[in-house]
Each structure stands twice: as C-alpha cells, then as structure tokens.
Amino acid sequence: MEQINGVVSGNQQLAADPLPFARSYQLEALETAIKQNTIVYLETGSGKTLIAIMLLRSYAYLLRKPSPYIAVFLVPTVVLVTQQGDALKMHTDLKVGTYWGEMGVDFWDASTWKHEVDKHEVLVMTPAILLSALRHRFLQLNMIKVMIFDECHNARGRHPYASIMSEFYHRQLTRDSAQLPRIFGMTASPIKSKGSSTADNYWKQISDLENLMNSKVYTCVSESVLAEYIPFSNTKLETYEHVDIPCALSLSLAHDLEMLKGKHECSISKSNMSDNSAGSARKRLSKLHSAFLFCLTEMGVWLAFKAAEFLSHEETSFFSWGVLDVCCQTIVRNFSLGASKIFSARLPSGPHWSIGGDIQANTEAGYLSSKVNCLLELLLKYRHLKDLRCIIFVERIITAIVLRSLLNELLPELCGWRTEYTAGHISEVQSQSRKIQSKIVEEFRKGLVNIIVATSILEEGLDVQSCNLVIRFDPSATVCSFIQSRGRARMQNSDFLLMVRSGDTSTRTRMQKFKASGEIMRQESLRHASIPCSPLDDELYDEPYYKVESTGATVTLSSSVSLLHFYCSRLPSDGYFKPNPRFVIDKETAAYTLQLPISCPLRRSISVKENSKAARQLACLAACKELHHVGALTDNLVPDIVEEEAINKELECQMHTVEESKYFPPELVSRGSNDSEAVYYCYLVQLQPDFRNDFQLHGILLAVRTKLEFDDKILSFDLDIDRRGRLQVLLNYSKLVKLTSEEIQRCKRFQVSIFRILFDRDLSKLQDALAAVQSPIGSAVSDFLLLPSLGTTPEINWRCVNSLLFPSQELGDKHTDFCSTQRRKRSVNTKTGVVCSCMLENSLAWTPHNGRIYCITGFLDNLDCNSLLDLRTRESITYREYFKKRHEINICFEEEPLLRGKHICKVHNYLQRCRTQKAKDSTNSSAELPPELCSLIMSPVSISTLNTYSYVPSIMHRIESLVMASNLKRMLFDHCPLNIFIPTAKVLEAMTTKKCLEKFHLESLETLGDSFLKYAVSTRLFKTYENHHEGLLSIKKNTFISNAALCKLGCARKIPVGIPWRYFC
Structure with missing residues (x-):
C-alpha cells in the first residue's frame, strides 16, 4: 500500500492540524491517517468525525481556492449530509458544499459540477452522486485529494462505496503515475454480516474490507480506553410470550383478503392495459396482500387496518408506482381501500371503544399482538423520565408507519410523548424527503419529538447526545446493525433493549454473539495491523465496460441497467404510459432479448444468447453502447434530452441587462474634433396643427453630420396634442450648411439652454449643463443641432441663436435688431442692471425671489408697483405692499411699468396613446413682475419659440x-x-414594446410572427433530426425560439439596445 499517493510534492510536508480538545486516541488515529490510507474502527460516539475533520484541516493548504483540488466527504444517508456538513463548517474554515438527490444532481452537467468545484473545497454528498459524476466524467479522481467514507462497512457488493473503489480507484492504482486521493474510512463495525463462530472468519471479512478500501484498520487496544471518554448503554434482553390472534378471526380475514385479491386480479385481466402494466399491477397486489397479512399476524387487526387505511389514501405516495398507469393505480388503491373495510368490519365500533381503552383485552381479542403489547409495557416503564429520547428500530417501513399511529393514539394522553417515524428508500417504498427527515431529527434533538420509530436509516451516524433509550422491536440482522443501533443510546445510564420472543433460542444466541463480536473484531484488527493490503481480485474491478474515448465517461456491466432505465425515463410519457425497457426470454433458444420503447431512436431489438444472470446486464450494456453511437447518449453518457434541458436552463438563467442600455443612432453621433469648420445636412421640420393655437408655430432646422435615409422624400407623422387635435410633423431635406467651430459652439449653447429651461426650469442646472457643453476631444457625443428657422424657410434664425445672455451679468449697451429710437426706447432697471427696454420684450427672465423663469412678452404701461393687486382673499393691496409682505422686498423703482411674464410651457410626451391632461396647464397664465426683480437669461426669444420647442423632444424621439x-x-x-x-x-x-404606450406595438404582429417562427423551426428540426422523439424535438425547438434564446440572439446582433422598452418621458 502506498503512503501518500502524489499528494505532497517538493519539500512540502503534510503536518497534522489537531484541535485542542482532541482525545489521545483521536490524535493517534490522525497521525496514522496522515501516513497511510486508514479505516478508523471505533465505537459509536467516540468522535470519528472529529478525526476526519482534523485530517481535512491538515490537507487544507492543498484545497484552498483557486486550487483545482477538492476533498470529498461521503455519507450513506441524506440525513447525514447536513449533519456532517454542519460539523465541517463548525470546526474548519473550508468552503463546504452539501449535495443530495432532491437537489436534481442527476441532471447536472459538466459546467454545473465545474462551478461547484471552483466554489467549494469540501463536497459532502451521498456516494451514488459521486459515483454517477465519476462515471459521466463530470468529476475525476485525480482532482480529489482526500476521500472520506463515513460508515465504510457498506463498501461491499454493488454498494456505491464499493463501485467507486473498484471501478476507479483500483483501476488507477495499477498506474504508477496515477494521482490518487488519501482514503479515510470510519465505522463502528468493519463487517456487515450475521457474524461468525470463529475469529478467522471475522478477520477474513475485515481483510476483504481493507483490500477493497486499500486501507488498514486503526482501533484502540481495548474498550477501556474509550470508556474513559464515552458512556456505554446497558444492553438488556426483554422477552415476550407470543400469542396468536384467535384462529377463527385470522382465517376469516385471510380468506376475505384472498377473495379481494382475486376480484382485483380479474379486473386487471378484463382491462385493456398492456401485458407489462398488467404484470406490474399483479405484482403490486401480491406485495400489498403480503404486507397486510404480515401486519395482521405480527401486530394485530387494528394495526393492519391502519396500514390499509394509509395505503388507500389518494395523496399517499408510499409506493413508487413506476410503470403503473392511471388504471393500474386505481385498481391498487381500491384494493387497499377494500382491505381497510375488511379490517374495519372486524373491529368494535362506537364512541365508547378505543384501542387504548383496555389494552390487555384488545390483545386477547387479536386487535393488538402480544409483541406490540410488550412494546407498550416497556415504554410505560420509562414514563417517569422527564425528558425521554427514544428510538425504536423496526425492519419494515410499514411497521414504522403504523406503530407511529398507535403510539400517538396512546402516549400523548398517558405520558405527553409525541412520536414520529422516519424511513429510507427501500425496494418500491418511497423515502421521506430530506427536508422532512431533517425536521424530525431536529425536533427530536430539541425534545419536541420524544420517540422516533425508524428503519435502519437512523442506525448510521445520527448524533443525538440526549438519546437515553433504544428499543429493537425487530432483532438486528447483522453485527453492524446491532452495534450501530446500540450506539444511538448516548446518555449516561441509557438502555438498549432487545425484544426477543420467548423460546427463540436462535435469536437469543445470535444477540449474544453480536454482543461479543466487537472485542473479537478489535483483537483481529490489532493482530493483523502490520500485514499490508492485498491487491483486489480482478473479478471485482475488471468487469466489462464501455468507455467513451473523447471524454473518458464509462458505463459498466453493473451500471448499464440503471443507465438504460434512466434514459427511458426521459422519453416522452404521460399518465397512461411510462416508457421502460422490456426484457423477453426465449426458453428454447436461451436468448435474452431487450426491446426499447418505440420513441427510442434505436428501433431494433438487442439479443444476447447467454444463459446466465449477466445476460440482462450484457443486453443493457450493448444497448447503451448503441445509443451512444446514434447520439441518444452524449459523450458524457447522459440522455441527449438532459443535455438539451441543461442548455435550455442555462440559457434562461443568463441575464441580459439590455433594458438599461442607451443607444443613439450613429447618424446622430460623432466623435469630437478640432476642425475649424463642419458640414451639416439640414432638414426643415414643419409643424402643421389642425387646431387653433394661441401661438404661431415656426419651423425647426435639424442639422446632422450624416444624411438620413427614409422610405419617402418627406417624412410625415402625427403628434396627439391633448384633446385639442393633432399636430402634423413634416421632415424634408433642405440643403448643406457649413458652420465654423465658433458657430457650432453657439448653436449647442442655445440648444442646451432652451431644453434645460423647458425641462428643469432651474438656473443652477442650466449652469452645469452649459459647463458640460465642451466635451473632451475624442469621446463619442451626440452631434445634431436643433435650431430655430426664419419662418418657414430653411434659414437659421441667428438672432434667436445668439439670444443667450446667461451667465454673463454685464449686458452693457446691448440692443435688439428691432430697437427703435422712437417711442418706447428707454432704460429700465433690472436685477441684471440697467438695460434697454427692447431687451426685455420677448425675453426669458429669472426672478430670484421665487426661483421661477418667465417669458416676458411686454410691458404693462398702465400698471406700476403702486397699482392695486386683487388677492384671492378678496383683499386689495398695492404691488409694493405685496412684495414687502410676501417676500420682504422693498421696491425701489415704484413708478417703473410692470412686465407681463408668461409661465414656461411644460414638455409632454405627445407620442403616448390616450394621453390626457392630468392637471390644468399653467402655460396661458401670466404674472405681473417689477423689472428690478428680473434677471435676463435670453433675449430675444419669443413665446412662440418656446412653444415650438416644447414639441421637439417628442419629434426627435420619433x-x-x-x-x-x-x-x-x-x-x-x-x-x-x-x-x-x-x-x-x-x-x-x-x-x-407595449410598455411604450404608443399607438402601435409589437404585440399586434406577435401572433402571426410566433406562429410562422414555430412552424418554420419545427419543420426544419423534424426534417433534420428524423430519429429524435417529440420530447427532444420540442426542447430543441424551445432552444431556438424561446424568449431567452431570441434575447441572446438579439443581443449578439446588438438589436435590444435599439428597442424602445419603456415610454418616452
């Protein structure tokens, strides 16, 4: 056996990283595990998990991200995934990921697993998940530095533990360059069998585990070492006298059940279901019939009734129906319902009878068995315990379910105890969800649940320190089961009760043998500690397999059946048909024929002429190979539909943040330059209202650097002007204009000023906007000019363009072009200074006292500050008094004529459909203003110009x-x-889009467009992939035309940035 297989390189040395509270034997085990692959064999509750945690801490520097390496912590049950994951998070700073079947890991692809490996340093999972990922080549053994096997005694036969070691570890062990992980196993019993009568047989089984795990067993020299740290439970044999239920009652019920079974078998024969479905339904009837007879003889009529009642409920998913269609399910459910009526008819009825009323009488009547009566008596002996935590181990799930019903019927009233059951996935009986199991265990720890009736799922690893009573309702079948269930009792002075039938000497002898086996296994492990592991027998890991050369994915003889069933489960199905492979045996030719569902692209049957147990597997292996060749299995040996669904899901998860993008047409954007002159294409925008307007609208010149292309020579569209009518907009190309850089700068300042005044009406924002007009050279900027025209001619109104006075406060001796030396010419005192009266007419002025901007249309010669002002309160005061009282301003030039100031018109979205005027427009209202309170911004600029420019944002948006x-x-x-x-x-x-709230939107075209797109893509796919079934074709179609796919395609073509997503405002 190798020491450290390629884990440490160079001068790096692996050093132990123990926890300060570790016990002496734990530190000794850690040192051994660092040096070589190790199986730690210690009693339940001795802290084996802590040794594994310290080993991971020692390897942590090799696992820290961005390292490509990981550690894998394997546990046999889902309940332990969370428990061991939490322990790792508590005692290490490693990034821990936890995985179980309900997370959908069966459908993960390589990219998903890569994401998990990049994100986590330790992966805690059940072994079937790792085995599948290795077989599909989503994970590789050389990326795993430490592999921990919790409850490693399960590594035998075709258990995933054994398959991981035989299919991957031992095949690479023969290669000198292989990078293999450190193996660390944990167990409370290195053998999982009925025990043996000799020490040599015990060692043979321990040796087989060591060879398979390529690890040596470490254990303490004696039980006394552990006794210093952990309590041991008191093992007691509790015998009960078996009493059969009354013979007449038993025979009568068995006869009625047989008749009911025959009735439903006739219903199956008369139905039009397929032979496979009918055969499956008959098997289920037989199993249910056997289950009811078992409950009747072992637990009594009342518990048999509870079993039938439970299985007859529509919402019960107790049995995994598999290939059963709706008709079959109905027949099976009706059988359970009929059985419940048969049992119910033999039970006393009435409000005064209950199963707990007289337990002894009910036992004698056969309603409860003597074994169940014994269990109740044992539990009641502990009713004095203030905080009971009890686990009752049973062999069958149905036993756990009905005992829970009985105990919850009796114990809450007698003792205040609450009972739950938990069970794993066995045969056709479905498991509880991980969430439910974890909830029950957590409530058990907290004392909300006092008793758990459990199958072997809770024998392994459940850590409940306060458990003080364990009862074996059914005897342990193996040494391992005995040791582990005994180890669940962790409290000081806890009891481990073995219920044994009186006179059952074989069971009593077996229990005594189990009790002594722990010491024998310890001594044998210590005696052979120096003997190295032997190579694994070739037949254990050299079974036939098929390997995909491009990826390294493999399917073995033993895994081919499950892979083929998985593939068939992904074929199209409904409530009346479940696709499954069909196996037919020709007894004459000894040929084993595999027939696949009709929706499978592999249309021909596969025959294997071999009269052996492996014939079924050989046929499935051949089918998997053929399915890969035709593309139905991908290069990772997963169904093609799973890969397509993963692509689809990944596509839907991609985020395209196109809604926030702002796009300008390139015709309206240019890069700044230092050219002294620039040429612009000028378009005259004419506005023609079909309603009466208080102000005359003049033309606007749109000047752009690039000529615009439209369908027609004259572009025409309408704007909806509230309820007044429509405004027709005509855009016509006029001529080329050459402008100097200084003229362009003046045009931009005018354009920015007038739009900021219309939008913001805030002088501080105008100042910031004017400062930003001079953009940095070389950056992309909007480069179009919107200039006032002279009437309806395509000539620039330079007088209006040059009207900007702000932010200069020195007007000097400025006059307008129309200033006359006659009549009204006079000097006027303003906030800006003394100006000519001609500068105030048709100007924009700002009044600092209220922060507003007004359009000055002229003088009110008949009003000055001494004139009376009528207030809303019907009070009359002079303008001078008003400004003093309201704004605390003393008017200095009382005799100056007041100015007529019009409010700035509001900018609306005139493209929006059904636009209504929400509030009264103040555009037509005016104010009387003392000139000395006004600061000039622009002059001359008319109210008509402002009114015209209020339509320009909607026009430019269109x-x-x-x-x-x-x-x-x-x-x-x-x-x-x-x-x-x-x-x-x-x-x-x-x-x-419809969100734009315009008169037209894409949904008016969507129905026809979608229909054509679906038809075109469906036709193309059907012709291209003739062998694909409809389910896969539908997914492929969705991949092409789903919203996510179209969005991705649109983003690739830069289309979304130009789509109007929301209404213009």
Whole structure:
C-alpha cells in the first residue's frame, strides 16, 4: 500500500492540524491517517468525525481556492449530509458544499459540477452522486485529494462505496503515475454480516474490507480506553410470550383478503392495459396482500387496518408506482381501500371503544399482538423520565408507519410523548424527503419529538447526545446493525433493549454473539495491523465496460441497467404510459432479448444468447453502447434530452441587462474634433396643427453630420396634442450648411439652454449643463443641432441663436435688431442692471425671489408697483405692499411699468396613446413682475419659440426611433436573399414594446410572427433530426425560439439596445 499517493510534492510536508480538545486516541488515529490510507474502527460516539475533520484541516493548504483540488466527504444517508456538513463548517474554515438527490444532481452537467468545484473545497454528498459524476466524467479522481467514507462497512457488493473503489480507484492504482486521493474510512463495525463462530472468519471479512478500501484498520487496544471518554448503554434482553390472534378471526380475514385479491386480479385481466402494466399491477397486489397479512399476524387487526387505511389514501405516495398507469393505480388503491373495510368490519365500533381503552383485552381479542403489547409495557416503564429520547428500530417501513399511529393514539394522553417515524428508500417504498427527515431529527434533538420509530436509516451516524433509550422491536440482522443501533443510546445510564420472543433460542444466541463480536473484531484488527493490503481480485474491478474515448465517461456491466432505465425515463410519457425497457426470454433458444420503447431512436431489438444472470446486464450494456453511437447518449453518457434541458436552463438563467442600455443612432453621433469648420445636412421640420393655437408655430432646422435615409422624400407623422387635435410633423431635406467651430459652439449653447429651461426650469442646472457643453476631444457625443428657422424657410434664425445672455451679468449697451429710437426706447432697471427696454420684450427672465423663469412678452404701461393687486382673499393691496409682505422686498423703482411674464410651457410626451391632461396647464397664465426683480437669461426669444420647442423632444424621439428601425432593416436585409419591401414604420412597430404606450406595438404582429417562427423551426428540426422523439424535438425547438434564446440572439446582433422598452418621458 502506498503512503501518500502524489499528494505532497517538493519539500512540502503534510503536518497534522489537531484541535485542542482532541482525545489521545483521536490524535493517534490522525497521525496514522496522515501516513497511510486508514479505516478508523471505533465505537459509536467516540468522535470519528472529529478525526476526519482534523485530517481535512491538515490537507487544507492543498484545497484552498483557486486550487483545482477538492476533498470529498461521503455519507450513506441524506440525513447525514447536513449533519456532517454542519460539523465541517463548525470546526474548519473550508468552503463546504452539501449535495443530495432532491437537489436534481442527476441532471447536472459538466459546467454545473465545474462551478461547484471552483466554489467549494469540501463536497459532502451521498456516494451514488459521486459515483454517477465519476462515471459521466463530470468529476475525476485525480482532482480529489482526500476521500472520506463515513460508515465504510457498506463498501461491499454493488454498494456505491464499493463501485467507486473498484471501478476507479483500483483501476488507477495499477498506474504508477496515477494521482490518487488519501482514503479515510470510519465505522463502528468493519463487517456487515450475521457474524461468525470463529475469529478467522471475522478477520477474513475485515481483510476483504481493507483490500477493497486499500486501507488498514486503526482501533484502540481495548474498550477501556474509550470508556474513559464515552458512556456505554446497558444492553438488556426483554422477552415476550407470543400469542396468536384467535384462529377463527385470522382465517376469516385471510380468506376475505384472498377473495379481494382475486376480484382485483380479474379486473386487471378484463382491462385493456398492456401485458407489462398488467404484470406490474399483479405484482403490486401480491406485495400489498403480503404486507397486510404480515401486519395482521405480527401486530394485530387494528394495526393492519391502519396500514390499509394509509395505503388507500389518494395523496399517499408510499409506493413508487413506476410503470403503473392511471388504471393500474386505481385498481391498487381500491384494493387497499377494500382491505381497510375488511379490517374495519372486524373491529368494535362506537364512541365508547378505543384501542387504548383496555389494552390487555384488545390483545386477547387479536386487535393488538402480544409483541406490540410488550412494546407498550416497556415504554410505560420509562414514563417517569422527564425528558425521554427514544428510538425504536423496526425492519419494515410499514411497521414504522403504523406503530407511529398507535403510539400517538396512546402516549400523548398517558405520558405527553409525541412520536414520529422516519424511513429510507427501500425496494418500491418511497423515502421521506430530506427536508422532512431533517425536521424530525431536529425536533427530536430539541425534545419536541420524544420517540422516533425508524428503519435502519437512523442506525448510521445520527448524533443525538440526549438519546437515553433504544428499543429493537425487530432483532438486528447483522453485527453492524446491532452495534450501530446500540450506539444511538448516548446518555449516561441509557438502555438498549432487545425484544426477543420467548423460546427463540436462535435469536437469543445470535444477540449474544453480536454482543461479543466487537472485542473479537478489535483483537483481529490489532493482530493483523502490520500485514499490508492485498491487491483486489480482478473479478471485482475488471468487469466489462464501455468507455467513451473523447471524454473518458464509462458505463459498466453493473451500471448499464440503471443507465438504460434512466434514459427511458426521459422519453416522452404521460399518465397512461411510462416508457421502460422490456426484457423477453426465449426458453428454447436461451436468448435474452431487450426491446426499447418505440420513441427510442434505436428501433431494433438487442439479443444476447447467454444463459446466465449477466445476460440482462450484457443486453443493457450493448444497448447503451448503441445509443451512444446514434447520439441518444452524449459523450458524457447522459440522455441527449438532459443535455438539451441543461442548455435550455442555462440559457434562461443568463441575464441580459439590455433594458438599461442607451443607444443613439450613429447618424446622430460623432466623435469630437478640432476642425475649424463642419458640414451639416439640414432638414426643415414643419409643424402643421389642425387646431387653433394661441401661438404661431415656426419651423425647426435639424442639422446632422450624416444624411438620413427614409422610405419617402418627406417624412410625415402625427403628434396627439391633448384633446385639442393633432399636430402634423413634416421632415424634408433642405440643403448643406457649413458652420465654423465658433458657430457650432453657439448653436449647442442655445440648444442646451432652451431644453434645460423647458425641462428643469432651474438656473443652477442650466449652469452645469452649459459647463458640460465642451466635451473632451475624442469621446463619442451626440452631434445634431436643433435650431430655430426664419419662418418657414430653411434659414437659421441667428438672432434667436445668439439670444443667450446667461451667465454673463454685464449686458452693457446691448440692443435688439428691432430697437427703435422712437417711442418706447428707454432704460429700465433690472436685477441684471440697467438695460434697454427692447431687451426685455420677448425675453426669458429669472426672478430670484421665487426661483421661477418667465417669458416676458411686454410691458404693462398702465400698471406700476403702486397699482392695486386683487388677492384671492378678496383683499386689495398695492404691488409694493405685496412684495414687502410676501417676500420682504422693498421696491425701489415704484413708478417703473410692470412686465407681463408668461409661465414656461411644460414638455409632454405627445407620442403616448390616450394621453390626457392630468392637471390644468399653467402655460396661458401670466404674472405681473417689477423689472428690478428680473434677471435676463435670453433675449430675444419669443413665446412662440418656446412653444415650438416644447414639441421637439417628442419629434426627435420619433426621428431617432425611425432611424434605428431603418438601420435594423438594412442589417436584416443583408441576410435576406428576397427582395421584399418592408416599410420602416412597420419595422418600428415590430421593435416597440407595449410598455411604450404608443399607438402601435409589437404585440399586434406577435401572433402571426410566433406562429410562422414555430412552424418554420419545427419543420426544419423534424426534417433534420428524423430519429429524435417529440420530447427532444420540442426542447430543441424551445432552444431556438424561446424568449431567452431570441434575447441572446438579439443581443449578439446588438438589436435590444435599439428597442424602445419603456415610454418616452
């Protein structure tokens, strides 16, 4: 046996990392485990898990991420996954991952396992999960540095522990360059058999375990070493007199059950179900019949009634129905219901009778068996215990279920004790979920549950320090079962009771032998401690197998049957048909024929001419090989549909954060430059309302660096203006314009100013916006200008463009072009200073006292600050008094005529359908303003200009959308060989979501588009993959046309960034 197989390299030495509270024998076991593969054989409760934890701490430096290596902690039951995972997290800082079947690990692919390996350093799981991952090559043995086998005595026969070692470890052990993990096993009994009469036979079984695990057993020299640290329970034999239930009652019930069984077998024969379904239904009837007879003879009529009642419930999933269809299930359920009526008819009825009323009388009547009566008497002996924790071990799951019913019927009233049951997956009986099992165990630890009736699932590893009573209702079948169930009693002065039938000398002798076996196994292990492990017999690991060369995935003779059943389970099915392989034996030719479901691409039968037990496995192995060749099994030897589903799921989990992206058409974006001049393409935007407007609308010039392409020479669309009517927008190309860099800068400042005033009405934000106009050279910026035109001509209104005065506060002797030396020309005192009256007419002014911006339309010659102001309170005061009282401002120039200030109009989304005016618009309202309170921002700029520009955001949003739609259309037509004209407006409709709240959206086209897409893809897939079944074709279709797939495709083509996701505001 090798010492440390490729674990430590160079000058690195593996050093023990013990915990400070570790016991002497634990430290000794740790030192041994570091030097060589080790099986620690110690009594239950002696702290074997702590030794494993210290071993992992010693290997931690090899496992720390980003190391590609991991450690694997294997446990035989799901309950132990959580328990051992929690222990690792408590005593180490390693990253621990826990795994069990209900997590869906059977359907994980290589990428999912890689993610888990990259994220965790220790993986705690049941062995079947690791075995499957190794077989499918999702995990490899050379990436595992430490492999811990909890309850390693299970490594025998075809148990996953044994398969992991024989199929992978021992095959690589023969290679000198193999990187093998350190093996560490833990057990309270190194053998799992009925024991032996000689020490040599015990050693033979221990030696077989050592050879399979390639490990040597470590144990203490005597039980006294452990007795210093852990308590041992008191083992007691409790005998009971077996009394048969009354003969007449027993024969009558057996006859009625037989008649009921025959009746339902006739129903199966008369039904039109298939031969396979009928055969399966008959087997289930026979098993149920046997179960009811067992309950009747072993536990009495009342418990047999409870068993039938439980199995007759529709919601009960006690039996794994497998291939049973709906008709079969109904027959089997009805059989259980009929049996419950038969048992119920033999029980006393009425409100005054109960099973716990007179237990002795009910036992004599056969309602309870003497064995059950003995159990009740034993439990009642401990009713004085304040905090009872009791585990009752039984052999059958149905026994656990009905005993729970009985104890909960009697004990809560007598002792206040609550009982639960827990059971594992045995034969066709379904297991409880991991969540339910963990909940029951946790409530047992806390004292919320006092008694657990359990099968062998709780024999192994359950750590409940406060358990003070263990009862074996059914005798232990093996040495291991005896030792482990005895070890569940962990409290000081706890009892381990063995119920044995009076006169059953063989069981009594076997129990005595089991009790003495611990010391024999310890002495034999110590006596042979220096003998190295022997090579494993070839027949144990050299069975036939098929290996995929590209991946290394394997399927063996023993695993082929389960793989084939797994593949068939993924074929299309419904409530009336479950696909399964069918095996037919020709007795004349001794040929074993395997027939696969019709939906399988492998249409021919597979025959094996071999009259042996391996014929079934050989046929399945051949089928797996053929299925891989035709592509039904992938290179990792998993069903193709599982891989397709994994791809689909991964696709759906991908996040595409396209909604937050902001996209500008390249025609409206350029990179800043230092050119002294630039050429712009000018488009005249004309606004033609079909309603009466208080202000005249003038044209807007859209200047862009790149010529825009639309379907028509003149682009036309409408805006909905509240309830007043529609505004028709006409966009027509006019001419080329050459602008200097200084002119461009003035245009941008004007554009930014007027839009910031319309949107924000905040002078501080305007100042920040103007400071940001000068963008860094070389960065991508929006490069289009929206300029006022002279009337309806395509000429720039430079007077309006140059109107920006802010933030300068020195206006000097400025005048407008229309300033006259006649009549109204005069100097006016403003917040900015003394200005000509011509600068105030048609200007934008800011009033600091209330922070508002007004459009000044002219002077009120008949009003000054001494004029009266009518307030809403019907009070009249002068303007001077009003500003003093309301704003604490003293007016200095009382005789200056007041200014008429119009409120700035609000910007709305005029593309939104059914838009209603939510509040009264204050655009038409005005205010009387003293000039000395006004600070000029822009002059001259008219109210008509502001009103016109309030429509521009909606107009530009539509133009941007149409340009994006035009670009998308050109991109798609590059891949479309057909010369078909599609209007740009229709493409925009197909891009616009319903959330945009516009008059058109993509859902109006979605029904037809989806139907065509589904038809086209389905037809293509059906012709391409003729051998694929409909389930796989449906998944492939979904992979192509699901929302996630289309989103991914769209993102790859950069389509989503141009799609309007929400309404413009």
